[in-house]
Amino acid sequence: MNMLKIRKIISTVVLGVVMFTFVGCSAKTNTAPKSDSKGVKEESTVKNKDNKIKYATKFNVEYLDNDVKVVTDGADKKLLLVPKGGKKPEGYDNIPVINTPINNVLLCSSMQTSLIRPLDVFNSVGAVTTYDVDKGHIDEINDRMKSGSITYVGKNTALDYELIKSKKPEVAFIISTDVAKLGAKFEELGIPYVVESSSLENHPLGRMEWIKFMSLFYNKEGEADKHLEKAEDTVKRVSEKVKGKDKPMVTAGVIHDGKFSVRVGGSYQSKMYDIAGGDYTFKDFEINKTGAASITNEEFYAKSTNADIYVFEGMGKTRPETISEFVKQAPIIENMKSIKSGELWSSQPWWSQSVDKLDEIIEDLAAIFYPEEFKGHEVRHYFKVANR
Template identity: 40%
Template sequence: MSKSQRKLFSVMTILLSLLLLAGCATAQKVAETGAVRLEYAKGFKIENVAGGCQEVTDGEGRTLLLVPRGQQAPSAYKNLPTIYTPVKRVVAVSTTEAAFLRPLGELGSIIGVTVDKKHWYINPVKEGMASGKIQMVGGGAGMGPLAYGKIVALKPDLVFMSTGTSGDVQTLKKLEELKIPVAVDNSWLESDPLGRLEWIKFIAAFYGKGQQADQFFAQAVQKVSAIKEKVAGDKDKPKVLWGMIYQGKAYVPGGDSYAAKMIALAGGDYLFKNLKGTGSVPITLEEYYAKGKEANVYISDTMPDYGVTSIADISKQSPVLAGFPTLRQGKVWCYQPWYFQSLDKTAEVIGDLAEIFHPHLFPGRQLKEFMKLPQS
């Protein structure tokens, strides 16, 4: 190659590099704007907008603008409620938010809760309450109203709450009237277990930790996929009854519920899979018995904290249960006390179910979110 050719080649190489860099910059710019991709969740939206800000639609359809601290809200969005991120002081009305904050490393931001210290199983929260760093702001064992005066005095950057009753909606309105920033986490409404877990992206947005949430969620999806693939090879699917009896009625998850989908992912055959509904559905005791007597596995929708510590306790709920083979054979499981503080451990929950349904596929694995009940 001649000297002139080498020079021309060098110039072309530099130009090509500049073009590639420009392309990367353009691609990065495109990635920084537009909707954040959600795979399973349907109850919220996140849109990346100008200046590194985000437009978030919460579980009540309210639109919030998240602005990095030290920046001004873009003029086109100034009419939206603004929350400066990362938030540093939050009130978590539900235990769900604490479960999401655990893998994000942000439990230290919690300054207010509504669950008594004795009912917490997330140690940093329990320790924070013991030291006084975290205050009770209403609720408690009686699930009473929020103590609005306490919340105002704490001056939180944000209150996380869920809505499901008319009382919750009134609470939301009251917080808005008091000019307290609030975001509605309605992950509980999702009918897919991974849809519920994907709400970690919603929580993470208020901390500027979207990338960390994406990575955590992707890893959880991989774990669940691996479990699903492992149990798929076992053609022996146990028939599963999941439910409880309360005040003379039986309640089971609907066939489109997150619980029914977890059973399927873990390789079980849910006996009420054809029952319409995404939540807990009331049925007659006769219907419960007719299906329940076919079960190989019984998942009792209860936990020790609510007085169920043995199969004998379940038998007391109704005489009809005494006829279930699962009770006689000791094939009954219930939730661990911390089950409802483990939404971030959805993959672990599904792994437990897979172990219960197919123990020979998971030798040596110990249950973490469920417990097998003794006879008495």
């Protein structure tokens, strides 16, 4: 073998070694765990697991190895959910840890009791706020409160923090509007708190998906998915049934402090009326916001006078028994079309504790709007106010 061939062979071997070293080092660099400034691992370490969040926009979840989850709650706060007995992964030093499944929780909203109903985890509830045992509408909570296994710790405006501390909850679920007044106090007590913001969603199925959010803390995503798939099927069926029909004009408003409170165009209630086939009179009012807004009696009358149906979705404990009783609260509505024709429908008292049943509520609304199309359907979450 001459010297020229020997040199070529040596060059080829050297080049191969260099390329192997470069590629090997590059591969290690790309797959090594990294953390950003907040102590959160980069996406390269997250499993490609479908979290199946289709409608909700106010929370998120990322699945890591060993059934660890990074949850972003309704206040954009990150939480690390680690199975009990499991090990906290490296690179997440700045994120609070909650061990799952939880089995001693404080619920700070009566609506949250319906978010956990499909999960069958009522035994995990150790304490509640705001829930009225005499007028609560979830038997599993009522029975446990009466037996003493669930403790009432006061209204959110006047909580008994000593009592709460003695109950040693693993987690306190609070709503977004209570973060300022409750968050700091829970931190002081060393109680992890989680912000539940289902009411800020602009789609009813988005609000229902907070059942999935709650399921993350119990490792019961399967149960949540099953319930949500059924709800989605109901909504699709109703949508198809009312598609192409002449829409009745629908108004809704609650009288409060001499004014009308109406659900704005960007609210999930507005979307519910739309899905059920109604032409909501306030659908174009503040479409970029959620929740409700106050308007004058005159403004409400001007928009609602020709509405075919009036839906009263009261959040309080009392409901109007007759139309005349309802009119006394705001006499200006007496000559509205819906009132004169007797088409005033009121929500049942348990309506606000039925977030897990919004699909049923949508079907009820469709049956109210199109009685001929839904013959045989029993309206459960509303009742027609007596015309006398």
